[in-house]
Amino acid sequence: MSNPNLLVLATGGTIAGSADSATRHDYRPGQIGIDDFLARIEELGIPANLTGKQIANIGSENMTPAIWRDLHRAAVTAIGDPVCDGIIITHGTDTVEETAFVLDVTLPTSKPVVLVGAMRPATAVGYDGLRNFANAMRVASDPDAAGRGVLVVMGDRVFAARDIRKNRTRGTDAFAGFPRDAVGLVTPSALDWFGAPWRMDETARFDFSADLPDVPVLFIHAGITPEYVDRLVTTETRGIIVCGVGEGNMPDSVRERLIRLAQGGLRVVRASRLGEGLVDREPEDDANGFVAARALNPAKARILLQLLIAAGISDPAAIQSEFDRR
Structure with a gap:
């Protein structure tokens, strides 16, 4: 069986962040480019063919509809590419639930789309980014991930975009789901789903628009x-x-x-x-x-x-x- 072909769309965030010390609390998000990040992933030896594209390199508090538009366009192209098996989006944790949700309702469900981040920067003791990304690769490589809408992988758990919420500012278990909790459990070597896909072969529910009306x-x-x-x-x-x-x-x-x-x-x-x-x-x-x-x-x-x-x-x-x- 051939290795899966995965497209990685990078937007920055803590998963691509760095600090001057491995023990400092403050750090700069979005410092590592996609090429350097994927070079680190290749050292893990996970069987997959990764292609990277840098969409942005920001802290996710600076996410904008214009960046959503660029992500959406890249994802639509990849979904229509028969060579691409799945899409991974690296993202900061502060607004990952918003990006996941807007993509969830504006993309079809025919291929896995998985967002992933980290709670600790790449230079920190106990950096969780590599494990989270390895888990995201496991999910995006699984054909059974299609038909579940856009997913978010954090802390060995898989969440649906509708449910995921960041509920802690620290710790690698910072996310939960409501009204459903996790829809799956994942490690770099195993993936268990809680139920069958619920959105098989759905088209996009809404057209994407970056020109969104004012709603405070x-x-x-x-x-x-x-x-x-x-x-x-x-x-x-x-x-x-x-x-x-x-x-x-x-x-x-x-x-x-x-x-x-x-x-x-x-x-x-x-x-x-x-x-x-x-x-x-x-x-x-x-x-x-x-x-x-x-x-x-x-x-x-x-x-x-x-x-x-x-x-x-x-x-x-x-x-x-x-x-x-x-």
Whole structure:
């Protein structure tokens, strides 16, 4: 059996980061280029043919829709290439869940697409990047990884893009999934899936657009007033994500302001600021013109709403139907 052909799209992040000392906490992300990184991977002797392409070399806090566009184009080309068996994207951990989600809903599911990062830079004691990448190679090489949407590999676990959330700032077990936890366990020598693929041969759910509408996130906290809403909403704003307390809750005064805006055409989605926040519809949502984010966190809810508005979907009921599918 021939070795798999994998395309590696590099965007930087901690996995490509370095510091002046192996024990320093501070470091510079995105310092190692894809050629140098793949040379280190080749020393591991893993049977695979790797081709690298540098898309960006940044800390993922600097991720932009323009970089998403370049990633999307490269991934679409690779998916259509019969020689390519799978795609790996190296990425910083701070926004990996957002990049994974936007690709998940704008790419077909016919080939494995796997994002991978590291919690420690390449110069650190206990660097986790090489093992994570070796695990990502195992996943991207497995034909059974297709049909599961975009995946993220971190800490010997495989997560679906819809579920993955970064919930710790330190440690190699920084990621979890909600409402599902990991969909598989992986090591460089073994891969176990929890169930069969659930999105076999799906086309892209949405067209990709780098020209996304303005959709800010309103963080709800004690003492917030309607004026906070006014500072976020401009004439260009098409929607707003409420990062609510509890199950997408907010003070009555803020709710009244958002109801008036929703009646004027602004799309309002209630999400939760909690790490495991499931937001169901309230009886008043229909009259208010609000949408419930369900299991999507505010960052992913924002991306989905932007894509929906960009696709010309503006009716709250139609938007709710798309959130219910996630």
